[in-house]
Amino acid sequence: MTNPPATVQIQPVNTPEAAEQFLDVPNLVYANDPNWVPPLRSSVAKQFAPDNPFFQYGRLQRFIALDQKGRAVGRVAAIVNDRLIQKEQKAIGLFGYFECIDAADVAMALLEAACQWLREQGMVAVRGPIDLSTHNNCLFLVDGFDSPPYVMMPYNPPYYPQWVEQAGWQKAKDAYAYDFPGNRLASEYERAYQIAIKSGVNFRSIHLKGEGFQKDAMGLYDVFTKAFENNWSSTPRTQEEFMEEAKSLQSLVDPDVFWIAEVQGEMIGFFMALPDYNLALKHVNGKLNWFGILKFLWYRRSIDRVRVIAICVLPEYRRKMVAPALIYVGMKGGVTRKKPYTKAELSWVYEDNLPSRRIIEGVEAKIYKTYRMYEKPL
Structure with missing residues (x-):
């Protein structure tokens, strides 16, 4: 696993306090973005509740990046969806819920933490972003940053896709929104x-x-x-x-x-x-x-x-x-x-x-x- 930058610490989410910090990250990332629409905090939190039916056939580990002041400046979730693995007959893991300040080294450390956890689960490849499944939020926006997203559509800074491409991730598939x-x-x-x-x-x-x-x-x-x-x-x-x-x-x-x-x-x-x-x-x-x-x-x-x-x-x-x-x-x-x-x-x-x-x-x-x-x- 790549060592995280000296200015941040990558930490698994395993306490209620860390879970709240995980939910706080987007407010920091999009503080000055007029096109961002904050998701309902309670709706995101509910997706990690033990009674979510996803946990009948899947598992995950969340991570946050903490700066020297203890502030969460990035997050990611590593996800194993056994139903998808069974369908594709391939041990493919997922990453989702990714958000990060404009710091490539922090993003790389988060993504590597997710990849390492997936390796430990026996996965041979990773795909994303997918939040648990494609029925939830998924995909990175790569073109069309000049307007807000419609309801239940993803939105992200333009540097997210730039980072993953620089890190050697390959395009799996594009999707379009039509006006x-x-x-x-x-x-x-x-x-x-x-x-x-x-x-x-x-x-x-x-x-x-x-x-x-x-x-x-x-x-x-x-x-x-x-x-x-x-x-x-x-x-x-x-x-x-x-x-x-x-x-x-x-x-x-x-x-x-x-x-x-x-x-x-x-x-x-x-x-x-x-x-x-x-x-x-x-x-x-x-x-x-x-x-x-x-x-x-x-x-x-x-x-x-x-x-x-x-x-x-x-x-x-x-x-x-x-x-x-x-x-x-x-x-x-x-x-x-x-x-x-x-x-x-x-x-x-x-x-x-x-x-x-x-x-x-x-x-x-x-x-x-x-x-x-x-x-x-x-």
Whole structure:
């Protein structure tokens, strides 16, 4: 293991005090960055709680870098996801939750501490950044630093990818975010919508209450798991994980931009978008105390843009024009509501996902941010 620089000490997180310091690091790194949106501190902390379903099939070790004053100036987590190893048939570890001040030697020491722990776990390669799994935060932003991230999208200083590349990490895969002007209805896909309707597909917005929500959430889990089972570097969430996330998002969903495709009452696809709550979260500084909740509710009213997270269709229905039809109803719902959305981001899409890229680029959406995953042999 490379010795850490003399000015810092790399320390494993094994006390409540160190866990709090781990959570503090981003506030130092992004103190003067106008584009950064602080994540909810409680949400990040919850990911390390013993009752997180991840720990049924994974393990991790967190590290922090402490300067001479005892201040945490960097952090990283080394992660073993046994479900991913089983899927890829390779002992590949992960690094995630990486944040560091602008000091390359500190960053290298943190990353090497993570790599060394993964070697001790029997890993032969490392990939990242991935926070536990690709269903959480992942990827480094490598192009498009001039604007804030949309909700649930990564953001980082430009020196992060520069550091890992200088240290010999190789690009594993790029992903893109597309900019889509919300006032441009996808009218050319209206024909796809009509074709899908004639072939027996029904479209409706998601149910958000009672048994209807529970049934829709289970349908989303089934479709998501089947449609994305071969996604790169990804493993299906457990039903428990998926339902917990669904419940956490229930009050945030706008049914105008969350549409479901059905055939004979069975879900076969969906268009999942969320209002860009980062526009409100920007003002609460990562804490939803009573004052933070009031500010969130106040700024939530002015959200005028939306992030399209997934356009998902079961494989056997992809030739029935369901995907472009879902784009049509989803975008139409966004621009015909009482307070229309003026802008949308479609993200993220892997560079080699050509079928999805063709559909998205067919409505003149443009790539405006690029993200990257890295790998390195151990």
